[in-house]
Amino acid sequence: MSKIPISPMLVQYLVGLCCLKWHPDDVTVTIGDPVDDPAAGKARDVDVTVTVRRPDGETHAFKAYEVKHENKPLDVAVIEQLTLKLNDMSSVTHKAVVSASGFTDGAKAKAKHHGVTLFEIRPWIRPLQEQFPALTMTGTADECFPTSSVMLCWVDWRLQFVSAQAKAAFSIRADDALVNKAGKKHGIYKTFGAFTDELLFRSTGILFSLEPASTLARTFPVPYPSDEHQVGAGPAWPHTHTLDVRGDGVFVKTGEGRVQIEAITISGSLQWQREQGALYYVMEDVVTGDAFAGALIANKPRQGNMVALVLTPDSREIRIQFVTLTPEQRNFINGLTLTR
Structure with a gap:
């Protein structure tokens, strides 16, 4: 089993x-x-x-x-x-x-x-x-209740972040720890990678009902994948989305000290994708x-x-x-x- x-x-x-x-x-x-x-x-x-x-x-x-x-x-x-x-x-x-x-x-x-x-x-x-x-x-549950889900997804994306407190350029890796204003471990997002995942979902949660995403969803039906290990995908289109993240209270430690991430811009392509099962x-x-x-x-x-x-x-x-x-x-x- x-x-x-x-x-x-x-x-x-x-x-x-x-x-x-x-x-x-x-x-x-x-x-x-x-x-x-x-x-x-x-x-x-x-x-x-x-x-x-x-x-x-x-x-x-x-x-x-x-x-x-x-x-x-x-x-x-x-x-x-x-x-x-x-x-x-x-x-x-x-x-x-x-x-x-x-x-x-x-x-x-x-x-x-x-x-x-x-x-x-x-x-x-x-x-x-x-x-x-x-x-x-008659039949198994997946035979009687076949399912699939369609989601708006970012593909080939990259991030740019804004911090007015930063006095010099700095980079953030996915496994870098995040802290709060007091310098303690952030209560929700432990790493920048976890915060990035949340922002990608937050972004598509805003954009899915807006243009051009809504029109493309109606115009180009998303194909069903040929098997459970594949993803059906519609056409991709370039897009940029900036999110104000000051309310998340996310700080990172740099060589110049602790700075707050105030905004993040996601650039790349959006695409409707279908997963089966x-x-x-x-x-x-x-x-x-x-x-x-x-x-x-x-x-x-x-x-x-x-x-x-x-x-x-x-x-x-x-x-x-x-x-x-x-x-x-x-x-x-x-x-x-x-x-x-």
């Missing part, structure tokens, strides 16, 4: 999205404490609790365990720790642990002893008729193999932005869910779950 080739943040996203099948207005996601990782020899992994209060009064709690070594199944020690945490939640009537990397036989036995249900998030490859009969569809995942009961819920995640390259379709085995209803995190929220989650 192949493992999930996605950022660790998607584990709690998927569990939260799947739990929307019960009560979308009463789903709570809480970042937990570090969990001792026997393989690493220290507390380095984080559990995320998804709590659902159903209309019938039952409360379900799911411990979504985000491991940094996704190829290793959860073992007895981790299940023991998570079970103790679940037992401390006195109001919970149903307890579960969710993994994206499976469980050892010992972990399964320990969970059964404590009455804890185990779920695994897996690539959604089984035919829909086997787990989602209410949909009355989405991420298809199902949350399954490890013992029975029954599906809890399935989710189709739009393949968006910007972390913290997703569009998802959520399906359940006992209903034909398909929920459309939008997820958008601010840079501050993304940084907060990253600080808790992605530090290695």
